[in-house]
Amino acid sequence: MKSSRRSTIVAAMALVGMLGLMAPAAHAADAAKLAADGRAALQNLYAVQPEARRYARHARAILVFPAIIKGAFVFGGETGDGVLLSPRGRAEGYYNVSGASWGLQAGGKQFSYALFLMNDRAIAYLHNVAGWSIGAGGNIVVVDQAGEAAANTTTLTQDVYAFPFASKGLMAGVDIHGTKITQINPS
Secondary structure, rough: OOOHHHHHHHHHHHHHHHHHHHHHHHHOOOOHHHHHHHHHHHHHHHHHHHOOHHHHHHHHEEEEEEEEEEEEEEEEEEEEEEEEEEOOOOOOEEEEEEEEEEEEEEEEEEOOOOOOOOHHHHHHHHHHOOOOEOOOOOOEEEEOOOOOOOOOOOOOOOOEEEEEEEEEEEEEEEEEEEEEEEEEEOO
């Protein structure tokens, strides 16, 4: 039993070290690069999931995380920086997403994430709360690649629509996790 507990602790420490080495890749060098990476990631989303454009036409802003790094072995973590884009593509702010998890899980991956903020209430919540927990402060709907439902002003009734995309790597398991989005000030 002691050996099993010791193995788990060693694996968790290795994961923390691995995330520490990978984390700089997830952080943009400066605001201009992060904005450019966010716009490029959004164009990639539109190329692989054309229905995302329908959401963009009605969004008040889009929060794009071009590269989120996630790794886990029982204990896990994820982090990445993103940019809040106006409907015209202008950078309005910069954010970090970070999360921790625990459960039967193992692996590592990198992925992108776009949050379509559909109304002023969602934008106000993002700006006024110190650390927005995904799933709190408004209704959020995750749209997967099979999400082919027609999107228009009468069907877009939620505060936020989330599109995960461009996943690379392998992550398996079941976990309990929490994710927070906080405003940052890149150089």
